[in-house]
Amino acid sequence: MKLLLPAAVAALSASTAAAFAPASSVPASRAASFVGSSRTSLNLMSKHTDPESFYPFADSRRSETSLPASRGPNEKATDGSGDVRQLLGLKGASETTDKWKIRLQLTKPVTWVPLVWGVMCGAAASGNYHWMWNPFDPNDRDVLLGAEDALKGFVAMILAGPFLTGYTQTINDWYDREIDAINEPYRPIPSGAISEGEVIAQIWILLLGGLGIAYGLDVWAGHEFPTVLALSVFGSFISYIYSAPPLKLKQNGWAGNFALGASYISLPWWCGQAVFGELDKPVYWILPILYSIAGLGIAIVNDFKSIEGDRALGLNSLPVAFGIDGAKYICAGSVTLTQLGVAGYLYSINEPTYAAILLALILPQIYFQATLLLPDPVENDVKYQASAQPFLVFGILATALCVGHHDFSA
Secondary structure: OOOHHHHHHHHHHHHHHHHOOOHHHOOHHHOOOOOOOOOOOOOOOOOOOOOOOOOOOOOOOOOOOOOOOOOOOOHHHHHOOHHHHHHHOOOOOOOOOOHHHHHHHHHOHHHHHHHHHHHHHHHHHHOOOOOOOOOOOOOOOOHHHHHHHHHHHHHHHHHHHHHHHHHHHHHHHHHOHHHHHHHOOOOHHHHOOOOHHHHHHHHHHHHHHHHHHHHHHHHHHOOOOOHHHHHHHHHHHHHHHHHOOOOOHHHEHHHHHHHHHHHHHHHHHHHHHHHHOOOOOHHHHHHHHHHHHHHHHHHHHHHHOOHHHHHHOOOEOHHHHHHHHHHHHHHHHHHHHHHHHHHHHHHHOOOHHHHHHHHHHHHHHHHHHHHHHOOOOOOOHHHHHHHHHHHHHHHHHHHHHHHHHOOOOO
């Protein structure tokens, strides 16, 4: 087992290095044109379809039409929120020449929040996180131990958020540069605001820095086997094949959306739980995976707004594969049924209070599905997520608290 992790790290490094090999090592028939720039080391995406490429559905083929090198107007920036959107990595961001702001934009800080929340849920599920002064438990008021756990949790959040999510978003933006040329041509890479060398450097720094922090957390937690590092290597590899050819999981709506859901829910949960406890029971693995299926549904919501660009580039998202009407029911079903299953499990282990809390958090989600998602998922995508997702994430936390407090030995 100890030999597998170094091999996995080497494989991840090799695959990433191969992705950024000089263009001369890539056959001319597979070299892609970078919008508005010369052909260089990162031009990897083929404009044409190779017969042997991985396409899960028969019609999942990349368009042979070159994308226009246009820079459309940034309409949403006119409401005065462009600077804030730029820092958070949101659509409608203003343009800037400040390289540090551009680097931050590529990491999309707004996407760190679910990972940070996931780490917190994992810490709660461990049942071993100590407060500096717990108002509910007079036996949990060790200031020094609480301060150490708070710092340990903060470092785990830095790992999951800025480093590994930043790595994921940066590499995804690179491989999405053609679709961004359609949907968001003003983003840093398609607009040429950041050079290829700077993108490469950012990817490597975030990846290697994240793996270094992960190993440090394992040492800090006293792990014999570096569990946090193993999870980080696995998550980084999934992030790579999610965005990069030839697999490019995002081409497959099922595999891509589940990978996204697992990355945002299961992996940070497991990271937080491993830092403070053990992953030694099947339930510790199964519950986050169930919530990742709910995460698949949330990922579908994000695909509705990109359906035209996805279709143009042959990305077979679920809205493209099943149509908007089919995908919206898949979305609602995956979000609702998995949570109902978790609530049923909590009730079955004699935790009716937590089951009732979770059910109370599911009901508003069903209401917003009926009033926002199902009537018009394209128009109401942002409104639905803003309305329903808080109930989902608090449901995840309630489940984690239940797991942390439950006596599985009874």
